[in-house]
Amino acid sequence: MNEQHLSTLxxxxxxxxxxxxxxxxxxFAKCGIELARxxxxxxxxxxxxxFEEYVKVxxxxxxxxxYRLIEAAEVKRDIEKVYPNGIQITNERQARALAVVPKESRxxxxxxxxKTGDTTAAGIQKAAAQIVIxxxxxxxxxNDAVLVDETGYPIPNTVALEYWERSDEVKQVLDLIxxxxxxxxxxxxxxxxxxxxxxxxxxxxxxxxAFRSMATAMPYAVCGYCQGQTTKTCTFxxxxxxxxxxxxxxxxxxxxxxRAKTMTKKVxxxxxxx
Numbered sequence: 001m002n003e004q005h006l007s008t009l010x011x012x013x014x015x016x017x018x019x020x021x022x023x024x025x026x027x028f029a030k031c032g033i034e035l036a037r038x039x040x041x042x043x044x045x046x047x048x049x050x051f052e053e054y055v056k057v058x059x060x061x062x063x064x065x066x067y068r069l070i071e072a073a074e075v076k077r078d079i080e081k082v083y084p085n086g087i088q089i090t091n092e093r094q095a096r097a098l099a100v101v102p103k104e105s106r107x108x109x110x111x112x113x114x115k116t117g118d119t120t121a122a123g124i125q126k127a128a129a130q131i132v133i134x135x136x137x138x139x140x141x142x143n144d145a146v147l148v149d150e151t152g153y154p155i156p157n158t159v160a161l162e163y164w165e166r167s168d169e170v171k172q173v174l175d176l177i178x179x180x181x182x183x184x185x186x187x188x189x190x191x192x193x194x195x196x197x198x199x200x201x202x203x204x205x206x207x208x209x210a211f212r213s214m215a216t217a218m219p220y221a222v223c224g225y226c227q228g229q230t231t232k233t234c235t236f237x238x239x240x241x242x243x244x245x246x247x248x249x250x251x252x253x254x255x256x257x258x259r260a261k262t263m264t265k266k267v268x269x270x271x272x273x274x
Contacts, residue, residue, distance in 0.1 A: 004045050014043040021059065028092040032073025035066055068092070071099045071235065075106065082107040087114050097124040102230035105131060122252075128225065129258040149221045150245070153259065160228030160241025163219060170218045177214060181207040220245040224255050 006014065017034040024030040035055065038044055044054035055066040072095035079089055079098070089095050089110075101109050105128075112127035113119045146154045147164065155161050184204045187195055219242040226234035228241035237243050248256075 006043065006046050010041065010043055013041065014038065017043065018058075028069055028095065029073045029076045029089075032069035032071070033077075036070045036073065039070070068096065068099075072096060075099050078103070079107060079110050083110060083114075087119055089119075093121040094119065094124060097121040097128070100225045100234070100236040101128045102226050103233035104230060125252050125255060129252075129255040149219070149242070151221045151248070151256075151260075153222050155222055156228040156241070158228050158241055159231055159239070160222055163240045163242050167219050170214070173214055174211060174218070177207060177211045181211060216244040216246055218244055221248045224248065224251040224259060227259075 017038050020034045021031050038054070039051045042051075044051055044058075048054040048057065051066075052063045055061040055063065059066075061069075069092070072092050075095045075098045076089045089098070098106050098110060101124075109124060109127045109131050110119070112131055113123045116123060116127065118126070147161065148154055149164070155164050181204065184200060184207060187198075187200050188204060190200070219240070221243055222228040223231070223234060223237035223241055223243050225236045226241060231237065231239045231241040234241075236247070243251075
């Protein structure tokens with residue numbers, strides 16, 4: 001039997017899901033639920049090789065947008081299970097603000113936002129800062145020297161520490177790209193016929209872009225949402241417990257400020273211990 005062939009039941013499921021998506025393109029939750037059903041059951045497989053190809057060709061969605069809809073729908077469903085009679089999530093921005101909060105803390109964060117009377121995305125971010133960050137605030141013992149990130153925040157002894165200690169691996173890759181970029185850069189004005197067919201300028205630009213892209217793997221700070229603690233359910237850091245400088249700057253300033261205020265005791269870097 002052809003694995004790509006859809007059974008009659010699957011064909012009906014696909015038709016039903018696509019009809020709902022067609023009618024509710026502006027309703028993130030319904031779209032997300034149906035997209036998840038299509039993805040999980042591989043109902044796209046008869047005509048498309050991947051889910052990403054399906055959403056791009058069939059709906060004009062970029063991969064990231066499709067997955068954001070799925071995640072937002074999941075967040076809305078989870079909140080409504082534990083908070084069925086409360087103020088509901090009505091838009092994708094609210095759901096996205098909750099999506100970066102560790103799963104086990106989402107209900108508490110949303111209830112806090114409801115309590116303050118601000119369930120906008122900004123209000124949810126503020127509630128997340130109050131609950132998640134303060135819960136995870138470091139409490140170093142009197143004589144402990146700990147490793148800190150580039151913001152001076154203690155790196156918890158979780159997977160975050162393991163990834164932080166692998167920073168040299170990223171540096172080695174970046175050094176290699178830099179050397180290649182430098183070597184190609186030296187050829188930009190060359191008259192040597194050896195390089196006549198080489199697209200040197202394009203290669204130089206590609207290497208610059210490669211460096212910028214790979215540099216985002218360099219750990220800069222403990223994740224501002226999971227604090228390096230509940231990494232398995234944190235979508236912002238992808239489970240590392242750490243983020244790049246670029247990602248750190250995407251975190252709302254208010255959340256960064258609240259975390260800074262939790263550091264009531266001066267932390268001694270491990271380098272200073274020696």
